[in-house]
Amino acid sequence: MRLHQFISANMESILKEWEDFARANQPPGRELKASELRDHAQEMLHNIVRDMKSVQTERERESKSQGNSPSQSTDTAAEVHADERLGAGFSIKLLVAEYRALRATVLRLWFKGEAPSHQEGADEVDDLIRFNEAIDQALAESVARYSEAVIENSDIFVGMLGHDLRSPLQVISFGAAKLKRMEEADNSANPLGATMLASVQRMKEMLNDLMDFTASRIGEGLVMQSGPADLGEITRQLVEEFRSGHQDHNFRYVSSGDCTGNWDTSRVGQICQNLISNALQHGNPEGDIAIGCEGLADKVVLTIKSEGKPIPESQQQDIFQLASRKHLEAGNPNRNLGMGLYIVHELVMAHHGRVSVLSTLSEGTIFRVELPKRVPQDLSH
Structure with missing residues (x-):
């Protein structure tokens, strides 16, 4: 049985191992459902099978071996998978490990039960090359999307923080200028002082949130x-x-x-x-x-x-x-x-x-x- 045929025939067994791996490595405190653990794995495997079955010219194979995949107008399953894993708290290390485990699972099962015992022929060698190219392409798409999203989110949060901090800073600036102009302290300064203190507290909250966000995303957690x-x-x-x-x-x-x-x-x-x-x-x-x-x-x-x-x-x-x-x-x-x-x-x-x-x-x-x-x-x- 050719490798792409084996993947189609044993889809559930492969998906079950993917699910078990994801469950064992999901972030602490998470209890993802089976559908969330499997995410877009089935769609990615179907894409791999279609890719392996398709006819490739020598020029296309050379281009693909250099990491140049055809451009698409819509997000691929691997790209959406990266978005979902980032949202669920998976690190990029775990994202890469999923693909490594998927590659190992498919080849282990194939060689164990279906690969010919005699010396590999041209078809089997071609299957291995095409399968590894397809896995690498999906991995590259996921890693690129994940990295892009992390940078994008960092920019978003820095922008949000800068935007939100302007309001309390304006209040403090205004209050400080007014207090400076006062010739003597009286009761009129009391409500202004309370407002300024509230603004300071609000800024402390934002900075605490930023530090917690950083710890939860790139540190060792909260x-x-x-x-x-x-x-x-x-x-x-x-x-x-x-x-x-x-x-x-x-x-x-x-x-x-x-x-x-x-x-x-x-x-x-x-x-x-x-x-x-x-x-x-x-x-x-x-x-x-x-x-x-x-x-x-x-x-x-x-x-x-x-x-x-x-x-x-x-x-x-x-x-x-x-x-x-x-x-x-x-x-x-x-x-x-x-x-x-x-x-x-x-x-x-x-x-x-x-x-x-x-x-x-x-x-x-x-x-x-x-x-x-x-x-x-x-x-x-």
């Missing part, structure tokens, strides 16, 4: 230490801080049940802080913001509700994943969300929790975080 924590008390204190710095909004806070658990105190505070900041930034000006903390038997549920233009349902599943070209599309309301929601997602996943969003015109936008009360003592994501 490292946390868990211990006894009261999410209800943490949330109450944050609401009071936001209330003093944003008197144009009405903050409503409700807590019920036992909201204690075993978490990283500063990190769960960061989750709540980022969600309230997001509500302030993207909700209606001077609108109500409702924060709830409910303690259940095995988990604590945190909700932040704001008013404003709803997020389209088709785009709600992507709101926490900024490593996607979809966020650059014109008309996407999430394109300027910054890093806050991405960091929220990463922190929640590191605590083995869940985060979701529901956004409608009648109900408003509600972010819901579920944190299990008991998680491992040492957390690393």
